[in-house]
Amino acid sequence: MTVTIVAGARPNFMKIAPIIHAIQKKQNEGKNINFRLVHTGQHYDKNLSDQFFEELNIPQPHVNFEVKSGTQAEQTASIMIAFEKDLEQNPTNLVLVVGDVTSTMACAIVAKKASVDVAHVEAGIRSGDLKMPEEINRMVTDSITDWFFTTSTHANNHLKKSGISDDRIFYVGNTMIDTLLKNLNNLKQPHMWDDLNLKPKQYFVLTLHRPSNVDETIQLKQLISLICDLNNGLPIIFPVHPRTKKMLDNANISHSNLHLIEPLGYLEFNFLVKNAFAVLTDSGGITEEATIMNVPCITFRDNTERPETCEIGTNELVGSNTEKIKNAFRTLFAGKWKQGQTPDLWDGKTSERIVNILLELYD
Known part of the structure; x- marks a missing residue:
């Protein structure tokens, strides 16, 4: 199978890095899975983009749309136009989007209109604040997604309340924490x-x-x-x-x-x-x-x-x-701040779970 992975802004890079590493591990084991990395160029400052590829050992993207800044509508339109052309030229089994940035929503829409399956990593989270562009991105993306990979039971419940069936929701944990745990000593x-x-x-x-x-x-x-x-x-x-x-x-x-x-x-x-x-x-x-x-x-x-x-x-x-x-x-x-606990499944193995599920879905 082939997975097209979309990244556009700084938060995306921490989330896609361990997924790519998990795919590469499966490739080394002889599994039939390949990826194409699409960088929309939504963030273009070196410290906000390129440096993350270097530090997190992410391979250079197969394409960079370099859409850069603009209004919400301008940026969304630029990403959609570029991704539509790229998807026509590079067929795929699945488009995988992460998080809640403009690129997430824009590429999910293009994929579904091209009759390509969409998987959303970090699906189902909600703030309830429609003044946040990210909340719109989350809601639109999840309304057309096929496979939902979630970070919490809260996210699961949001999806179920919106009518998503259990067999499309996969509670896997947090890929950003995969990256953090891997790099704590570095x-x-x-x-x-x-x-x-x-x-x-x-x-x-x-x-x-x-x-x-x-x-x-x-x-x-x-x-x-x-x-x-x-x-x-x-x-x-x-x-x-x-x-x-x-x-x-x-x-x-x-x-x-x-x-x-x-x-x-x-x-x-x-x-x-x-x-x-x-x-x-x-x-x-x-x-x-x-x-x-x-x-x-x-x-x-x-x-x-x-x-x-x-x-x-x-x-x-x-x-x-x-x-x-x-x-x-x-x-x-006063030294009275609460002590934190680790949420369930935030254990550094989320990306492995995601890739294993994809291999089962597209066997």
Whole structure:
């Protein structure tokens, strides 16, 4: 069988890497399975894309559409046009999409209109927040998917409530955690560690990119000022997403303990997270990684598509509520933050399970 694997943005690369490695392992065992890797080019900064291929030992893609930036509609249309042509020229048994970025939805639509089966890795997760583009991507993708690979019982239940039969849902775990566990011993101290005189568990890592947090200058300034006031003078390391950098530049935001740095590669960023006193974020994926590494995580969102990170993990939702944010910092500095547990099947073997299932489905 042939599987066309789609990747487009930074979170995708951590999710596809172990799947590719699992396929290569089966090929070495003589199994009849091949893959074609399609990179849509949705992210095009080297630190957000190419470096991940190098660090995670992902082979160079068979094609890169290089769609780059644009409005939601422009980017979706560019990906669909390019993928339709590529799919015509390169027939496949299955298109495998991961996560919830624009590429996920766009390529799933093209595949189904071409009568090609679609498998969605990380299917079924829901935030319930339709203001998030990712939520639209998840809902549309899952409405036309054939095979659903899920990370949690919450995801299973969302799919079942939408009418998906049990025989199409496979509870396999989290491929992003496959990548994390494989690389925990390979994490790299970032170049600015000594320059900023960082010490383990004596700094914060901050990431912000959600429109609700970064698109309004006043709100962004207020949030960062509050964080800088509450952090007891500890350094705050902020790898700045391109979307957020534009807003920070316009807002002229500057604090003595806030250090804006360029986006980091996977191994350097997770070194920072692993050794941080706490993570401050609005990212879903980082909450999963923080849970596995048992690092306290404060999330500036009112909802999450990964509730297990709050229920048994290290994550707490505070939204933009000032009192919730203050209470979270008080709990942190009092040493009373909850200890995380590992969610079921987040054991580093998810990708093996996915590939074994695909081989059974397409035997």
